[in-house]
Amino acid sequence: MSASDSKTLEESTQLLDSPIDAESRGEKKPPEDPNSSEEVADNGDQEEDEEEEGECGFCLFMKGGGCRDSFIAWEKCIEEAEKNKEDIVEKCFEVTGALKKCMEAHAEYYEPVLRAEKAAEAEVAKELEKEAAEAAAAAKGSESNDAELGDSDREEAVKSADK
Structure with missing residues (x-):
């Protein structure tokens, strides 16, 4: 980037950062409203202003x-x-x-949040079903292992009795 590009960028940034002067463009400035939001904010609860700043x-x-x-x-x-x-x-x-x-x-306003909440609930339900199916499969596998062990134990008992 050249020095002239850098200078142009700085000037653009300064223009964006500075307030627009309506009078310099030939426009009349509207009279200041004594109840303007700036003044209300100055007189408002400072704690609320601080809270909303970083929200x-x-x-x-x-x-x-x-x-x-x-x-x-x-x-x-x-x-x-x-x-x-x-x-x-x-x-x-x-x-x-x-x-x-x-x-x-107020669903018309909060619809995106409500939709996301429903999707999250559906995902949780799906995960719970998956976990339940896995637990049932594990329990069934455990029962079949117990049954197999029972058969082999019986076979060993028969062999021991024959000796």
Whole structure:
């Protein structure tokens, strides 16, 4: 890459990083709304802002739909259970059920998550069936080995009696 390419890249990056000045393009700036989101964010709960800054995409998606409150309650329950080393399934059973019902009530938004959950449940069921079949086959194999051993033990007993 040449020096001129590098300079062009730096200029492009600076343009992307700097805010666009509407007045320099001949546009009028809209009057500032006293209730603008920037001002509300400054006056809002700082802890909530910090929490949402580093949130994962899944959490943001879940909070973007109609089940925001249910998801937050579920999230807090999970965090509390982990912190106190409690059984998550047992502790959060009710809030998990409430979240699932809410998601089903808002299925148009949460459909991708519900679909993924169904696929995961089907996969688990398939794995359980496979394990059960393997256990049944192992038990059957064990029974046939026991039967074979029984026959050979009888043969040895007969041979010993003949001597």
